[in-house]
Amino acid sequence: MAPRRILRAGLAALAASCLFAQPPVVQATGVLNAASILETSQAIAPQMLLAIKGQNLAASIAQWDPTTSDAWPTNLAGTTVTFNGILAPLWYVSPTQINLQVPSAVRGMPTADIVVTTAAGSSNPVTATVAPYSLGIFTQDATGCGPGSVLNIHADGSLALNTTLSSFDPLHDVGMAVFFTGFGSFADRQDGVPWTYNPADNLSAGDIFEIAPLYGVPGIQPNQAFKLLYAGPAPDLVGVDQVNIGLYQPNFLFESCHVPLYLTKFNQSASQMVTISVHNGGGACIEPAPNTLGLVTWQKITVLDTESTTSTEGVQIQFLQGQQLFFPNPPLVDSQGCCTTIPTPPMNCQSALPASLSAGPITVSGVTAAPLTVSPQGASGQVTYQAAFPVGTLTGGTYQIAAAGGNDVGAFSSSAAIAQPVTFTNLPPPGSTLSLPFQITWTGGDSLSAIDLTFLITTAGDVETAEFAARASEGSLDIPADILIGPFPSIPFPNGDIELIITQQPVRGVVGYFNAAGLNQGGAQTWKYVWDIRSLTH
DSSP states (O other), rough: OOOOHHHHHHHHHHHHHHHHHHOOEEEEEEEEETTTTTTTTOOTTTTOOEEEEEOOOSSSOOEOOOTTOOOOOOOOOBBBBEETTEEEEEEEEEEEEEEEEGGOOOOOOOTEEEEEETTTTOOOOOEBOSSSOOOEETTTSSSSSBBSEEEEOOTTOOOEETTTTBBTTTOOOOEEEEEEOSSSSTTTTTTTOOOOOOOOOOOOOOOEEEEEBBTTTTTOOOOOEEEEEEEEEEETTTOEEEEEEESOOEEEEEEEEEEEEEEETTTTEEEEOOOEEEEESSOOEEEOEEEEEEEEEEEEEEEOOOOOOEEEEEEEEEEESSSSOOOOOOOOOOOEEOOOOOOOOEEEEGSSOOOOOOOOOOEESSSSSOOEOOOOOOTOOOBBEEEOOOOOOOEEEEEEEEEEEOOSOOEEEEEEEEEEOEEESOOOTTTOOOOEEEEEEEEETEEETTEEEEEEEEEEEEEEEEEEEEEGGGOOOESSSEETTTTEEEEOOOOEEEEEEEEEEETTTTTTEEOTTTTTTTTEEEEEEEEEEEEEEE
Protein backbone atom coordinates (compact mmCIF):
# COMPACT_ATOMS: atom_id res chain seq x y z
CA MET A 1 0.00 0.00 0.00
CA ALA A 2 1.27 3.44 -0.87
CA PRO A 3 2.44 5.57 2.08
CA ARG A 4 -0.32 8.13 1.46
CA ARG A 5 -2.95 5.41 1.55
CA ILE A 6 -1.44 3.99 4.74
CA LEU A 7 -1.58 7.44 6.32
CA ARG A 8 -5.23 7.86 5.31
CA ALA A 9 -6.11 4.44 6.72
CA GLY A 10 -4.32 5.22 9.98
CA LEU A 11 -6.09 8.55 10.34
CA ALA A 12 -9.47 6.88 9.65
CA ALA A 13 -8.79 4.24 12.30
CA LEU A 14 -7.72 6.91 14.78
CA ALA A 15 -10.89 8.91 14.06
CA ALA A 16 -13.02 5.82 14.55
CA SER A 17 -11.35 5.01 17.87
CA CYS A 18 -11.88 8.59 19.08
CA LEU A 19 -15.51 8.43 17.99
CA PHE A 20 -16.36 5.21 19.80
CA ALA A 21 -14.08 5.52 22.86
CA GLN A 22 -15.96 8.36 24.48
CA PRO A 23 -15.96 8.81 28.27
CA PRO A 24 -19.12 7.70 30.07
CA VAL A 25 -21.96 10.14 30.66
CA VAL A 26 -24.58 9.61 33.36
CA GLN A 27 -27.94 11.22 32.63
CA ALA A 28 -28.91 14.05 34.98
CA THR A 29 -31.94 12.00 36.06
CA GLY A 30 -30.33 8.65 35.34
CA VAL A 31 -29.82 7.24 38.86
CA LEU A 32 -32.92 5.11 39.44
CA ASN A 33 -34.29 2.81 42.09
CA ALA A 34 -33.90 -0.56 40.37
CA ALA A 35 -37.33 -1.72 41.57
CA SER A 36 -39.57 1.34 41.19
CA ILE A 37 -37.60 2.75 38.20
CA LEU A 38 -37.98 6.17 39.82
CA GLU A 39 -35.26 8.78 40.06
CA THR A 40 -33.47 8.57 43.42
CA SER A 41 -32.84 12.31 43.64
CA GLN A 42 -34.37 12.29 47.12
CA ALA A 43 -32.18 9.57 48.58
CA ILE A 44 -30.26 6.33 48.11
CA ALA A 45 -29.86 3.73 50.84
CA PRO A 46 -26.85 1.47 51.49
CA GLN A 47 -27.08 -2.01 49.94
CA MET A 48 -30.10 -1.08 47.79
CA LEU A 49 -30.17 -1.90 44.07
CA LEU A 50 -29.81 0.92 41.54
CA ALA A 51 -30.05 1.29 37.77
CA ILE A 52 -27.86 3.93 36.15
CA LYS A 53 -28.78 5.24 32.71
CA GLY A 54 -26.53 7.14 30.34
CA GLN A 55 -24.21 6.84 27.36
CA ASN A 56 -20.85 5.08 26.90
CA LEU A 57 -21.26 3.35 30.27
CA ALA A 58 -19.54 0.17 29.06
CA ALA A 59 -17.69 -1.08 26.01
CA SER A 60 -19.98 -4.11 25.73
CA ILE A 61 -22.88 -5.90 27.39
CA ALA A 62 -21.89 -8.12 30.30
CA GLN A 63 -23.63 -9.75 33.27
CA TRP A 64 -22.45 -11.44 36.44
CA ASP A 65 -21.97 -15.17 35.93
CA PRO A 66 -22.68 -17.06 39.19
CA THR A 67 -20.84 -20.12 37.85
CA THR A 68 -17.54 -18.25 37.84
CA SER A 69 -17.83 -16.15 41.00
CA ASP A 70 -19.77 -16.29 44.26
CA ALA A 71 -20.03 -12.49 44.43
CA TRP A 72 -20.86 -9.67 42.06
CA PRO A 73 -17.63 -8.18 40.65
CA THR A 74 -16.64 -4.55 41.10
CA ASN A 75 -15.22 -4.50 37.55
CA LEU A 76 -17.42 -5.84 34.77
CA ALA A 77 -16.31 -5.63 31.12
CA GLY A 78 -13.92 -2.83 32.10
CA THR A 79 -16.56 -0.70 33.84
CA THR A 80 -16.43 0.36 37.49
CA VAL A 81 -18.77 2.52 39.56
CA THR A 82 -17.73 4.29 42.74
CA PHE A 83 -19.66 6.02 45.54
CA ASN A 84 -17.34 8.55 47.17
CA GLY A 85 -14.49 6.46 45.78
CA ILE A 86 -15.91 3.16 47.09
CA LEU A 87 -16.31 0.46 44.45
CA ALA A 88 -19.85 -0.89 43.97
CA PRO A 89 -20.78 -4.51 43.12
CA LEU A 90 -22.02 -4.76 39.53
CA TRP A 91 -24.63 -7.17 38.19
CA TYR A 92 -25.07 -5.88 34.63
CA VAL A 93 -23.41 -3.34 32.35
CA SER A 94 -24.14 -2.09 28.85
CA PRO A 95 -23.39 1.12 26.94
CA THR A 96 -26.67 2.66 28.17
CA GLN A 97 -27.42 1.01 31.54
CA ILE A 98 -25.73 -0.37 34.65
CA ASN A 99 -27.39 -2.39 37.41
CA LEU A 100 -25.55 -2.42 40.73
CA GLN A 101 -25.71 -2.49 44.51
CA VAL A 102 -24.94 0.59 46.60
CA PRO A 103 -21.93 -0.25 48.81
CA SER A 104 -22.70 -0.55 52.53
CA ALA A 105 -19.79 1.75 53.39
CA VAL A 106 -21.83 4.83 52.41
CA ARG A 107 -23.94 4.31 55.54
CA GLY A 108 -23.83 7.44 57.67
CA MET A 109 -22.46 9.63 54.88
CA PRO A 110 -24.65 12.66 54.07
CA THR A 111 -24.15 12.40 50.30
CA ALA A 112 -22.42 10.19 47.75
CA ASP A 113 -20.72 11.22 44.49
CA ILE A 114 -21.43 8.52 41.89
CA VAL A 115 -18.80 8.14 39.15
CA VAL A 116 -18.73 5.64 36.26
CA THR A 117 -15.28 4.79 34.88
CA THR A 118 -14.28 2.91 31.72
CA ALA A 119 -11.08 2.65 29.71
CA ALA A 120 -12.14 5.88 27.97
CA GLY A 121 -12.30 7.90 31.19
CA SER A 122 -14.65 8.83 34.00
CA SER A 123 -18.07 10.47 34.06
CA ASN A 124 -18.82 13.68 35.85
CA PRO A 125 -20.01 12.86 39.38
CA VAL A 126 -23.72 12.70 40.13
CA THR A 127 -24.43 13.54 43.78
CA ALA A 128 -27.12 11.66 45.69
CA THR A 129 -28.35 12.08 49.26
CA VAL A 130 -27.74 9.05 51.46
CA ALA A 131 -30.61 8.00 53.75
CA PRO A 132 -31.31 4.95 55.90
CA TYR A 133 -34.16 3.82 53.63
CA SER A 134 -35.27 4.31 50.02
CA LEU A 135 -38.04 1.86 49.23
CA GLY A 136 -39.14 0.54 45.85
CA ILE A 137 -41.21 -2.57 45.10
CA PHE A 138 -40.21 -4.85 42.23
CA THR A 139 -42.86 -5.39 39.55
CA GLN A 140 -43.51 -8.39 37.35
CA ASP A 141 -42.81 -6.58 34.08
CA ALA A 142 -39.82 -4.59 35.47
CA THR A 143 -41.45 -1.24 34.61
CA GLY A 144 -41.98 -0.17 38.23
CA CYS A 145 -45.76 -0.08 37.75
CA GLY A 146 -48.58 -2.60 37.63
CA PRO A 147 -48.62 -6.03 39.33
CA GLY A 148 -45.99 -6.24 42.05
CA SER A 149 -43.53 -9.05 42.63
CA VAL A 150 -45.74 -10.61 45.28
CA LEU A 151 -46.19 -14.26 46.24
CA ASN A 152 -49.34 -15.72 47.78
CA ILE A 153 -48.47 -17.82 50.85
CA HIS A 154 -50.88 -20.73 51.08
CA ALA A 155 -51.89 -22.51 54.29
CA ASP A 156 -49.65 -25.50 53.47
CA GLY A 157 -46.62 -23.20 53.05
CA SER A 158 -46.55 -23.39 49.27
CA LEU A 159 -46.12 -20.23 47.22
CA ALA A 160 -47.72 -18.86 44.04
CA LEU A 161 -47.10 -15.67 42.10
CA ASN A 162 -49.96 -13.22 42.63
CA THR A 163 -51.63 -12.61 39.26
CA THR A 164 -55.14 -11.93 38.01
CA LEU A 165 -55.45 -15.70 37.47
CA SER A 166 -53.94 -16.57 40.86
CA SER A 167 -55.41 -14.10 43.34
CA PHE A 168 -54.66 -13.78 47.02
CA ASP A 169 -57.38 -15.62 48.96
CA PRO A 170 -58.23 -13.70 52.17
CA LEU A 171 -60.29 -16.63 53.45
CA HIS A 172 -57.58 -19.31 53.28
CA ASP A 173 -54.13 -17.91 52.39
CA VAL A 174 -51.96 -17.08 55.40
CA GLY A 175 -50.20 -14.13 53.82
CA MET A 176 -48.19 -12.59 51.01
CA ALA A 177 -44.47 -12.02 50.40
CA VAL A 178 -43.58 -8.64 48.87
CA PHE A 179 -40.12 -8.16 47.29
CA PHE A 180 -38.50 -4.74 47.23
CA THR A 181 -35.19 -2.91 47.73
CA GLY A 182 -34.02 -0.05 49.92
CA PHE A 183 -34.44 -1.42 53.47
CA GLY A 184 -30.88 -0.39 54.29
CA SER A 185 -27.76 -2.30 55.25
CA PHE A 186 -27.48 -5.33 57.50
CA ALA A 187 -24.25 -6.14 59.33
CA ASP A 188 -24.20 -9.77 58.17
CA ARG A 189 -25.23 -9.04 54.55
CA GLN A 190 -22.05 -8.80 52.50
CA ASP A 191 -22.01 -6.48 49.51
CA GLY A 192 -22.56 -8.34 46.24
CA VAL A 193 -23.05 -11.72 47.95
CA PRO A 194 -26.39 -13.59 48.05
CA TRP A 195 -27.69 -13.33 51.61
CA THR A 196 -27.98 -16.45 53.79
CA TYR A 197 -31.03 -16.47 56.04
CA ASN A 198 -30.39 -15.30 59.57
CA PRO A 199 -33.43 -15.07 61.91
CA ALA A 200 -31.72 -12.25 63.80
CA ASP A 201 -32.29 -10.01 60.76
CA ASN A 202 -36.07 -10.35 61.00
CA LEU A 203 -37.12 -6.83 61.97
CA SER A 204 -40.89 -7.36 61.84
CA ALA A 205 -41.31 -6.78 65.59
CA GLY A 206 -42.37 -3.25 66.45
CA ASP A 207 -44.26 -2.49 63.23
CA ILE A 208 -41.22 -1.48 61.21
CA PHE A 209 -43.46 -0.98 58.17
CA GLU A 210 -46.88 0.24 57.24
CA ILE A 211 -48.25 -1.95 54.44
CA ALA A 212 -51.02 0.15 53.04
CA PRO A 213 -53.65 -0.69 50.45
CA LEU A 214 -55.23 2.46 49.08
CA TYR A 215 -58.82 2.65 50.21
CA GLY A 216 -59.65 5.82 48.38
CA VAL A 217 -58.35 8.68 46.34
CA PRO A 218 -58.25 11.65 46.77
CA GLY A 219 -56.71 11.60 50.20
CA ILE A 220 -54.65 8.44 50.60
CA GLN A 221 -56.34 6.46 53.31
CA PRO A 222 -54.11 3.59 54.46
CA ASN A 223 -55.95 0.70 56.04
CA GLN A 224 -54.44 -1.46 58.76
CA ALA A 225 -55.40 -4.64 56.93
CA PHE A 226 -52.00 -6.28 57.23
CA LYS A 227 -49.73 -7.44 60.03
CA LEU A 228 -46.01 -8.05 59.60
CA LEU A 229 -44.73 -11.62 59.75
CA TYR A 230 -41.21 -11.00 58.42
CA ALA A 231 -39.21 -7.93 57.40
CA GLY A 232 -35.59 -8.23 56.31
CA PRO A 233 -33.31 -9.35 53.48
CA ALA A 234 -34.59 -11.85 50.93
CA PRO A 235 -32.70 -15.16 51.22
CA ASP A 236 -30.30 -16.15 48.43
CA LEU A 237 -30.53 -12.74 46.71
CA VAL A 238 -28.31 -9.65 46.55
CA GLY A 239 -29.77 -6.31 47.64
CA VAL A 240 -33.36 -7.58 47.60
CA ASP A 241 -35.55 -7.16 50.69
CA GLN A 242 -38.72 -8.95 51.66
CA VAL A 243 -41.76 -8.47 53.88
CA ASN A 244 -44.22 -11.25 54.62
CA ILE A 245 -47.63 -9.96 55.62
CA GLY A 246 -50.81 -11.55 56.96
CA LEU A 247 -54.33 -10.26 57.45
CA TYR A 248 -55.79 -9.11 60.75
CA GLN A 249 -59.30 -9.83 59.45
CA PRO A 250 -60.29 -11.40 56.08
CA ASN A 251 -62.94 -8.75 55.44
CA PHE A 252 -60.41 -5.92 55.83
CA LEU A 253 -59.31 -6.37 52.21
CA PHE A 254 -61.66 -5.67 49.32
CA GLU A 255 -61.80 -7.89 46.25
CA SER A 256 -60.40 -6.49 43.01
CA CYS A 257 -57.99 -7.28 40.21
CA HIS A 258 -56.08 -4.07 40.97
CA VAL A 259 -55.83 -3.47 44.72
CA PRO A 260 -53.16 -0.76 45.18
CA LEU A 261 -50.37 -1.60 47.62
CA TYR A 262 -47.34 0.30 48.85
CA LEU A 263 -44.81 0.07 51.67
CA THR A 264 -43.74 2.82 54.05
CA LYS A 265 -41.01 2.88 56.66
CA PHE A 266 -42.96 5.01 59.13
CA ASN A 267 -42.50 8.65 58.07
CA GLN A 268 -39.14 8.22 56.38
CA SER A 269 -39.68 6.55 53.03
CA ALA A 270 -42.52 5.34 50.82
CA SER A 271 -42.38 2.98 47.86
CA GLN A 272 -44.33 3.49 44.68
CA MET A 273 -47.77 1.93 44.33
CA VAL A 274 -48.12 -1.49 42.74
CA THR A 275 -51.21 -3.66 42.42
CA ILE A 276 -52.21 -7.06 43.73
CA SER A 277 -55.15 -9.31 42.86
CA VAL A 278 -57.56 -10.32 45.64
CA HIS A 279 -60.48 -12.74 45.38
CA ASN A 280 -62.25 -14.77 48.04
CA GLY A 281 -61.49 -18.39 47.22
CA GLY A 282 -58.43 -17.48 45.12
CA GLY A 283 -58.13 -18.19 41.41
CA ALA A 284 -59.16 -15.67 38.76
CA CYS A 285 -60.16 -12.27 40.10
CA ILE A 286 -63.47 -10.55 39.39
CA GLU A 287 -63.47 -6.78 39.05
CA PRO A 288 -66.51 -5.33 40.88
CA ALA A 289 -68.48 -2.43 39.50
CA PRO A 290 -66.49 0.76 40.14
CA ASN A 291 -67.49 3.69 42.31
CA THR A 292 -67.57 7.17 40.80
CA LEU A 293 -67.51 10.46 42.66
CA GLY A 294 -66.73 14.13 42.14
CA LEU A 295 -64.68 16.42 44.37
CA VAL A 296 -64.17 20.18 44.04
CA THR A 297 -61.32 21.65 46.11
CA TRP A 298 -60.91 25.39 46.64
CA GLN A 299 -57.52 26.21 48.09
CA LYS A 300 -55.09 28.98 48.95
CA ILE A 301 -51.50 28.06 49.85
CA THR A 302 -49.06 30.58 51.32
CA VAL A 303 -45.39 29.61 51.70
CA LEU A 304 -43.31 31.71 54.12
CA ASP A 305 -39.53 31.29 54.02
CA THR A 306 -36.54 33.39 54.97
CA GLU A 307 -36.05 34.57 51.38
CA SER A 308 -39.62 35.24 50.28
CA THR A 309 -43.35 34.72 50.78
CA THR A 310 -45.40 33.27 47.92
CA SER A 311 -49.11 32.57 47.60
CA THR A 312 -51.18 30.61 45.09
CA GLU A 313 -54.96 30.27 44.83
CA GLY A 314 -57.24 28.19 42.67
CA VAL A 315 -59.72 25.39 42.30
CA GLN A 316 -59.23 21.72 41.36
CA ILE A 317 -62.13 19.60 40.12
CA GLN A 318 -61.90 15.80 39.92
CA PHE A 319 -64.32 13.11 38.74
CA LEU A 320 -62.92 9.71 39.67
CA GLN A 321 -63.83 6.12 38.89
CA GLY A 322 -62.36 3.21 40.82
CA GLN A 323 -62.67 0.83 43.74
CA GLN A 324 -63.35 1.88 47.33
CA LEU A 325 -63.39 5.63 46.68
CA PHE A 326 -64.19 7.95 49.57
CA PHE A 327 -64.43 11.66 50.20
CA PRO A 328 -61.68 13.17 52.40
CA ASN A 329 -61.97 12.33 56.08
CA PRO A 330 -62.85 15.19 58.43
CA PRO A 331 -59.95 16.57 60.48
CA LEU A 332 -59.50 15.46 64.08
CA VAL A 333 -60.14 18.43 66.33
CA ASP A 334 -59.17 18.86 69.98
CA SER A 335 -56.30 16.41 69.53
CA GLN A 336 -52.53 16.14 69.69
CA GLY A 337 -50.16 13.42 68.64
CA CYS A 338 -46.64 12.71 67.51
CA CYS A 339 -44.71 10.71 65.05
CA THR A 340 -47.61 8.97 63.31
CA THR A 341 -47.61 10.38 59.80
CA ILE A 342 -47.44 8.07 56.77
CA PRO A 343 -45.54 9.31 53.70
CA THR A 344 -47.37 9.73 50.43
CA PRO A 345 -46.23 7.28 47.73
CA PRO A 346 -45.11 8.69 44.36
CA MET A 347 -48.13 9.05 42.07
CA ASN A 348 -46.33 7.73 39.01
CA CYS A 349 -48.25 4.50 38.37
CA GLN A 350 -51.54 5.23 36.66
CA SER A 351 -52.49 1.55 36.80
CA ALA A 352 -52.82 1.86 40.58
CA LEU A 353 -54.86 5.07 40.44
CA PRO A 354 -58.54 5.60 39.69
CA ALA A 355 -59.54 6.69 36.21
CA SER A 356 -60.63 10.31 35.84
CA LEU A 357 -63.76 11.35 34.01
CA SER A 358 -64.97 14.34 32.01
CA ALA A 359 -68.03 16.50 32.60
CA GLY A 360 -67.31 18.87 29.73
CA PRO A 361 -66.60 22.56 30.37
CA ILE A 362 -67.41 23.73 33.91
CA THR A 363 -68.46 27.27 34.83
CA VAL A 364 -67.09 28.74 38.06
CA SER A 365 -68.81 31.82 39.49
CA GLY A 366 -68.80 33.90 42.63
CA VAL A 367 -65.01 34.08 42.72
CA THR A 368 -64.05 36.46 39.94
CA ALA A 369 -66.03 39.41 38.57
CA ALA A 370 -67.21 37.37 35.59
CA PRO A 371 -67.94 33.63 35.44
CA LEU A 372 -64.90 31.55 34.57
CA THR A 373 -65.01 28.53 32.22
CA VAL A 374 -62.70 25.65 33.11
CA SER A 375 -62.18 23.07 30.37
CA PRO A 376 -61.01 19.49 30.90
CA GLN A 377 -57.35 18.82 30.17
CA GLY A 378 -55.83 15.48 29.20
CA ALA A 379 -57.17 12.27 27.74
CA SER A 380 -56.95 8.45 27.96
CA GLY A 381 -58.67 8.25 31.31
CA GLN A 382 -56.62 11.03 32.93
CA VAL A 383 -58.70 14.20 32.87
CA THR A 384 -57.97 17.19 35.10
CA TYR A 385 -59.66 20.50 35.80
CA GLN A 386 -57.58 23.28 37.31
CA ALA A 387 -57.89 27.06 37.41
CA ALA A 388 -55.66 29.62 39.11
CA PHE A 389 -57.02 32.83 40.63
CA PRO A 390 -55.31 36.16 41.32
CA VAL A 391 -53.87 36.37 44.83
CA GLY A 392 -56.51 37.74 47.20
CA THR A 393 -59.45 36.14 45.37
CA LEU A 394 -60.39 33.45 47.91
CA THR A 395 -61.58 35.42 50.92
CA GLY A 396 -64.63 33.40 51.92
CA GLY A 397 -68.18 33.45 50.63
CA THR A 398 -70.47 31.33 48.50
CA TYR A 399 -68.97 29.96 45.29
CA GLN A 400 -70.73 28.00 42.54
CA ILE A 401 -69.84 25.48 39.87
CA ALA A 402 -72.09 24.25 37.06
CA ALA A 403 -71.67 21.90 34.11
CA ALA A 404 -73.84 21.11 31.10
CA GLY A 405 -72.45 17.56 31.17
CA GLY A 406 -69.93 15.59 29.13
CA ASN A 407 -69.25 12.08 27.91
CA ASP A 408 -68.89 10.62 31.44
CA VAL A 409 -70.64 12.92 33.91
CA GLY A 410 -74.03 14.56 33.42
CA ALA A 411 -75.22 18.10 34.11
CA PHE A 412 -75.09 19.50 37.65
CA SER A 413 -74.81 22.68 39.65
CA SER A 414 -73.57 23.17 43.20
CA SER A 415 -72.74 25.94 45.61
CA ALA A 416 -70.49 25.89 48.67
CA ALA A 417 -70.17 28.28 51.59
CA ILE A 418 -66.48 28.76 52.34
CA ALA A 419 -65.37 30.32 55.61
CA GLN A 420 -63.17 33.39 55.72
CA PRO A 421 -59.51 32.69 56.48
CA VAL A 422 -58.49 33.36 60.06
CA THR A 423 -55.87 36.01 60.81
CA PHE A 424 -52.94 34.77 62.89
CA THR A 425 -51.57 37.21 65.44
CA ASN A 426 -48.30 35.53 66.47
CA LEU A 427 -47.02 33.15 63.78
CA PRO A 428 -43.35 32.27 64.32
CA PRO A 429 -41.35 34.03 61.58
CA PRO A 430 -39.28 31.88 59.19
CA GLY A 431 -35.76 31.35 60.51
CA SER A 432 -36.77 31.66 64.18
CA THR A 433 -36.29 29.17 67.02
CA LEU A 434 -39.40 27.82 68.74
CA SER A 435 -39.52 28.09 72.51
CA LEU A 436 -41.94 25.61 74.08
CA PRO A 437 -44.55 25.65 75.41
CA PHE A 438 -46.17 28.39 73.35
CA GLN A 439 -49.60 29.38 72.12
CA ILE A 440 -50.65 30.25 68.57
CA THR A 441 -53.54 32.70 68.45
CA TRP A 442 -55.79 34.03 65.71
CA THR A 443 -58.85 36.13 65.12
CA GLY A 444 -61.90 35.14 63.09
CA GLY A 445 -62.96 31.57 62.49
CA ASP A 446 -66.15 29.69 63.29
CA SER A 447 -67.13 26.36 64.83
CA LEU A 448 -67.60 24.77 61.39
CA SER A 449 -63.91 24.98 60.46
CA ALA A 450 -60.84 23.49 62.12
CA ILE A 451 -57.24 24.64 62.52
CA ASP A 452 -54.63 21.90 62.17
CA LEU A 453 -50.94 22.43 63.01
CA THR A 454 -48.50 19.84 61.67
CA PHE A 455 -44.85 20.10 62.65
CA LEU A 456 -42.35 18.26 60.40
CA ILE A 457 -39.20 17.84 62.50
CA THR A 458 -35.99 16.71 60.79
CA THR A 459 -33.24 15.30 63.02
CA ALA A 460 -30.16 13.56 61.59
CA GLY A 461 -32.01 12.81 58.35
CA ASP A 462 -35.08 11.32 60.05
CA VAL A 463 -38.44 13.12 59.92
CA GLU A 464 -40.87 13.06 62.83
CA THR A 465 -44.23 14.79 63.06
CA ALA A 466 -46.29 16.37 65.77
CA GLU A 467 -49.89 17.34 65.07
CA PHE A 468 -52.35 19.51 66.99
CA ALA A 469 -55.87 20.64 66.09
CA ALA A 470 -58.77 22.72 67.41
CA ARG A 471 -61.94 24.37 66.15
CA ALA A 472 -61.32 27.72 64.50
CA SER A 473 -63.83 29.36 66.86
CA GLU A 474 -61.53 28.73 69.84
CA GLY A 475 -59.06 31.37 68.73
CA SER A 476 -55.92 29.70 70.07
CA LEU A 477 -54.02 26.43 70.24
CA ASP A 478 -51.49 25.45 72.90
CA ILE A 479 -48.31 23.64 71.86
CA PRO A 480 -46.87 21.84 74.92
CA ALA A 481 -43.25 21.06 75.68
CA ASP A 482 -44.16 17.39 76.15
CA ILE A 483 -46.28 15.39 73.72
CA LEU A 484 -48.72 12.62 74.54
CA ILE A 485 -48.65 9.50 72.34
CA GLY A 486 -51.87 7.60 73.05
CA PRO A 487 -51.66 5.64 76.32
CA PHE A 488 -47.86 5.92 76.50
CA PRO A 489 -45.90 8.34 78.70
CA SER A 490 -45.34 11.81 77.26
CA ILE A 491 -42.07 12.60 75.49
CA PRO A 492 -40.27 15.92 75.00
CA PHE A 493 -41.09 17.76 71.80
CA PRO A 494 -38.39 16.59 69.33
CA ASN A 495 -35.46 18.88 68.49
CA GLY A 496 -34.40 19.63 64.92
CA ASP A 497 -35.21 21.66 61.82
CA ILE A 498 -38.93 22.37 61.59
CA GLU A 499 -41.45 23.06 58.86
CA LEU A 500 -44.81 24.15 60.29
CA ILE A 501 -47.87 23.53 58.09
CA ILE A 502 -51.12 25.15 59.29
CA THR A 503 -54.37 24.19 57.59
CA GLN A 504 -57.82 25.68 57.99
CA GLN A 505 -60.51 23.39 56.59
CA PRO A 506 -64.14 22.37 57.17
CA VAL A 507 -64.78 20.29 60.28
CA ARG A 508 -67.00 17.89 58.30
CA GLY A 509 -64.33 17.41 55.63
CA VAL A 510 -66.63 18.37 52.75
CA VAL A 511 -69.46 20.83 52.06
CA GLY A 512 -71.87 21.45 49.20
CA TYR A 513 -72.96 17.97 48.11
CA PHE A 514 -74.38 17.50 44.60
CA ASN A 515 -75.68 14.74 42.32
CA ALA A 516 -75.01 14.08 38.65
CA ALA A 517 -75.60 11.26 36.21
CA GLY A 518 -72.53 9.04 36.13
CA LEU A 519 -71.56 9.71 39.78
CA ASN A 520 -72.95 6.85 41.82
CA GLN A 521 -71.38 8.30 44.99
CA GLY A 522 -72.40 11.85 44.14
CA GLY A 523 -70.12 14.86 44.46
CA ALA A 524 -68.98 17.29 47.15
CA GLN A 525 -66.93 20.41 47.58
CA THR A 526 -64.20 21.14 50.10
CA TRP A 527 -61.76 23.97 50.79
CA LYS A 528 -58.56 24.73 52.66
CA TYR A 529 -56.28 27.60 53.51
CA VAL A 530 -52.67 26.53 54.06
CA TRP A 531 -49.81 28.45 55.68
CA ASP A 532 -46.45 26.71 55.20
CA ILE A 533 -43.76 28.22 57.47
CA ARG A 534 -40.23 26.99 56.78
CA SER A 535 -36.70 27.28 58.21
CA LEU A 536 -37.77 26.99 61.86
CA THR A 537 -35.76 25.18 64.53
CA HIS A 538 -36.27 23.75 68.01
